[in-house]
Amino acid sequence: MAMEEEEAAACEIARLPEELLVEVLSLTGPRDASRAAADSDAVWSRFLPRGLPRLARRELPRSPPPPPSRKAHFLRLSAGPLLLPRKLMSMWLDREKGAKCYMLSARALQISWGDSPQYWSWIPLADSRFKEGAELLSVFWLEIRGKLPGKKLSQNTNYAAYLVYKIADRSYGLDFPFQEASVSIGGSITARQSMWLDRETGFKCYMLSARALQIVNLTHSWRWISLTGSSRFSEVVEFLKGYRVEVCGKIPCKMLSGNSNYAAYIVFVVAEDSCGLASVWVATVGVGGRQSTRQVCLDSSNRNDYYYEGEIEVPQDGSVILPQERADG
Incomplete structure (x- = not known):
């Protein structure tokens, strides 16, 4: 919108009755009210929360x-x-x-x-x-x-809760073991991600628990099982059966280290009697609207699978990412 159009729109808004103008602007937000050139104390009183602590x-x-208007008071508190x-x-x-x-x-x-x-x-x-x-x-x-x-x-x-800190140039020992972050409200405890520092670069690394993921058809195809000592998280999700598997995870970019190359992994255990995993899947990572897609396989053993006729061949030319077993299995 051109500046002339914005000024014309502001003039049209100013013609509204004050009571109606207050109700309309209070349903938007502080930034929109600033754009509308609203200076009314009645408007900005809606944006100032109750129970402000003593400074x-x-x-x-x-x-x-002190600031002569509610708007000036809000801008000072938000500066x-x-x-x-x-x-x-x-x-x-x-x-x-x-x-x-x-x-x-x-x-x-x-x-x-x-x-x-x-x-x-x-x-x-x-x-x-x-x-x-x-x-x-x-x-x-x-x-x-x-x-x-x-x-x-x-x-x-x-x-959201954050821990703000700095890393000394010669720091060490923060990359292991994984650190667990938990937040409790009214007796309910949430522990959904752990954080550690990469020993070589000092970059922040994160692991999301299964509870922090968005899993399609969770109630019908999956079940939650408890963990005893094998993980920092108290439970994981087990895939039972289904024709569609879609697992999504999300983490704010501002939690990551700047100017860093990151990789995304899914950590899982394959049951001895599992079937149907020896096929090619699609893995996608998106950052700021840009996406990177790769083909992956969760089971590269090429076993005979009764869900399919014959043996599934997974390309070995590097076009499909194969799983790598960790030291803990």
């Missing part, structure tokens, strides 16, 4: 006085993290949805052996709003926990 002193300007009292936690508003977001400082976390100088060192942070961070020296038990009251969060909002 630390001097986080909002006192002289001159970047603001410290809360005691300065162990920061808060800001998501500019797209107006949801409350939080960051806990290292001092607000529960770090096992965090007060033992032989394992952890507390260092000043020059590039952070928090005064200090925790540096891992050497430890045989790595456990970090954080807690946030649910009433501080925005209602009807999907949240």
Whole structure:
């Protein structure tokens, strides 16, 4: 839309009665309201969430006085993290949805052996709003926990939890074993992915559990089975029978390391009495609208299979990716 058309549309919107204009803009979002040049306090009051926490002193300007309008107040809260009292936690508003977001400082976390100088060192942070961070020296038990009251969060909002950290140039030992991340809300615990660092490059690597995957026809062709000690995840999914197998996984690109080449794998175990897997499948990886497709085979043994007449021949010229057995089988 040209600038002249946008200005004309804004003029048309401005002709609406104020009550109707408030209702219409409040159903959009802060960004759309900004584009519509809406400055009404009634509109921006809808975007400011209830129960905003008290901020630390001097986080909002006192002289001159606090922001004169609800819009200015929203823009200030969404411009970047603001410290809360005691300065162990920061808060800001998501500019797209107006949801409350939080960051806990290292001092607000529960770090096992965090007060033992032989394992952890507390260092000043020059590039952070928090005064200090925790540096891992050497430890045989790595456990970090954080807690946030649910009433501080925005209602009807999907949240994600992240661990923000830096890697020292000469770090080691973070690539094994796999680290498990879990989030619990109201007694319900979710542990759906593990993370580790590649020993050679330091890139972040992830593994998704079966519960984190989207599996077509899950209730009719699959069943969930428990694991006892053979995996960081508590359960896996077992394929029973079916004519169609489609398994999809998704991970936000911002969780990956920048300027890195990644590969995607599916980790599975083939049962002794399995059948129907010695055929060519299609595997697709998509990033930002671009897709890469390869042919794969989950069972390259070329066994006779009663689902098919004769023996299935899998090309051995490299055009089909064959499974590789891991050290753990």
